[in-house]
Amino acid sequence: MNAVTDNLGLYGTGVLTTLQISLLSGLGALVLGTIMAGFRVSPAPPLQWVGSAWVTVLRNTPLSVVLFTIAFGLPEIGVNGSFFWFGVTGLALYTSAFVCEAIRSGINSVAPGQAEAARSVGMTFGQTLTVVVLPQAVRTVVPPLGNVLIAMIKNSAIVGAVGVGGDLYSVGVQLTGAGGLAVIPVLIGVALGYLVLTIPAGLLLGLAERKVAIAR
């Protein structure tokens, strides 16, 4: 286990870099995904088309292809930036499609009768949305959304593999490559690093689920 204990500092920065990529991409994915979900449930067909094209394209393309297109394609059209930001952008774009679908299915899971009942007792659109529809939608959205974000933490490893460097995955590659350290202990270290991130995220999600879960 020396491979892990001797390189605790490296693992630490790896975890932090992975966390940094995940937080930035997660934020971007939530914002973009919510906008796209709004497009998909809007009454204007052009917006619906944009939303569904967005989801179809990004959900069916491997993340590595998305990242390659951005990292090697954007410089071709004169958009230059660091690999780090290309990686974060790619991960955010890819994840936003899944966020969009989680939110949209949450909204769709609320029965139309709920809003009809709200309107029939004289609630305004705003009241209907905030008091009746959204509280129920959020309850269905939280578990899948949480799973999407946890999967995103794991997907950040692909960002590392495409060439950002410094994240947990890259630390694993670096330690097994240059130092020629034993592979198994290094793997255990990398695994622990990811579990340090995903297990608390899972617990947090469980807490959030219990908070919003009410028997229907």
Added chain:
Amino acid sequence: MSVLYDIPGPRSRRRILIGSLIAGAVVLAVLVVVVLRLAEQEQFTAEKWGPLLDPTTEEFPLVWQRIGLGLQATLAAAALAVVFSLVVGTLLAVTRLVSAPWYRWLVVGVVELLRGLPVVVTIFFAARALPALGIDLPILAYLVIGLTLYNSVIIAEIVRAGVASLPRGQAEAAAAVGMTRGQSLRLIQLPQAFRVMLPALISQLVVVLKDTALGFIILYPELLRTAQIIVQTTKNPLQMFFVVAIIFIVINYALSRLATYVEKRLSRSTTTPTGAAPAPSAQEGALV
């Protein structure tokens, strides 16, 4: 009909129409700006697209031949990984259901550990750890092993959910006619569970197919890696990766439509078992 708004009357229909026109104009404007930008950066030249679209160029047959080989390699890896994942996953699920507690906990531990690891990590370490242990295999095998490690535990969970979704009476009836738990699983529960699971399994196929595009990290010549190599001579990364993305989108889109179709078919042809847990749906499997 949506929960968010009523069926629109004449006035809201007019408003929606105006809104649609404005939104459409904005979308179109964005597209035009993107296309102009691409044209300005000379991304629509014959030089960039020729090798991919113009059969008269000398690169065209070579490029598409290599893409074909890459696609073959991708499909081969995906097919092998799916078959192995299915076998290992089913074994994991079944042994977890019928074995002694200590073994059950071991399986749960392995499942949780592998679920928490990025699939790119399992692939990379399969390719590094096995040679270090003196096991030399072709690169395809490392990719398949890496994919199987990750996907078999996902499939194990799908199988478990599938078995759990059956009415309890099925297992009870099997026990009542004297079957052992193994016989009951093999002859009664699993055949029904696989039927229920089919949509989720097809969706998992999409995930596996997308994950084969990680083969580039161990230099397995799948579609993306092939594209990466071609780009070095044709110098058209944007166009090349665009084509690769289209290939993946077409295959995966067809697969997800198939999953939805099968799901509809199944829910129509069988009466829903009462008092059973919900079956794993196609959507659940289609995660990331």
